[in-house]
Amino acid sequence: MNRKVFQLLVENSSGVLSRISGLFSRRGYNIESITAGVTANPRYSRITIIASGDDDILEQIERQVEKLVDVRSIKVLEPKDSVYRELCLIKVEVTDQTREGLISISNIFRANIIDVSENSMIVELTGNQSKIEAFLGLLSGYTIMELARTGITGLSRGSSDVVWLED
Numbered sequence: 001m002n003r004k005v006f007q008l009l010v011e012n013s014s015g016v017l018s019r020i021s022g023l024f025s026r027r028g029y030n031i032e033s034i035t036a037g038v039t040a041n042p043r044y045s046r047i048t049i050i051a052s053g054d055d056d057i058l059e060q061i062e063r064q065v066e067k068l069v070d071v072r073s074i075k076v077l078e079p080k081d082s083v084y085r086e087l088c089l090i091k092v093e094v095t096d097q098t099r100e101g102l103i104s105i106s107n108i109f110r111a112n113i114i115d116v117s118e119n120s121m122i123v124e125l126t127g128n129q130s131k132i133e134a135f136l137g138l139l140s141g142y143t144i145m146e147l148a149r150t151g152i153t154g155l156s157r158g159s160s161d162v163v164w165l166e167d
Helices: 016-027 055-067 099-108 129-138
Strands: 002-011 030-038 044-053 071-076 082-093 112-116 120-127 143-149 153-156
Touching (some): 002 055, 002 153, 044 055, 044 153, 099 112, 099 120, 120 129, 129 143
Antiparallel strands (some): 002 044, 002 071, 030 044, 082 143, 112 120
């Protein structure tokens, strides 16, 4: 099974995310990750979708999404030509004995400790999926109380394929 990262520019209108996810649902396509947010122009939103399937299914996804009325642009973000990032918040149970170890691991990964309480800490980590997975792997000796991941968002490198939408 292959994966593709699709980047969509869509009209920033009510129900657009529902229509896009509904297309995936109706067709039985798999969404591994989906993120959405407004662009520099508030009339448009950028949606990043990671989908998996064989090559035919991934091509069909691209063609079907491109036909949706709200979609102004779709492109595939190739790993070598793009930058991907994900945000992860991890609440970890700590004691006086384990607190310093978690701080050390967080420093190595350039993670930020954003909340400290008597028996827990919340760590914020931003990076690619492999960095986040490596960090989580090192926490195997700790109790992860809660975990929240945003999913991947990304942009293509350079300016050659920037899409400028007219108002």
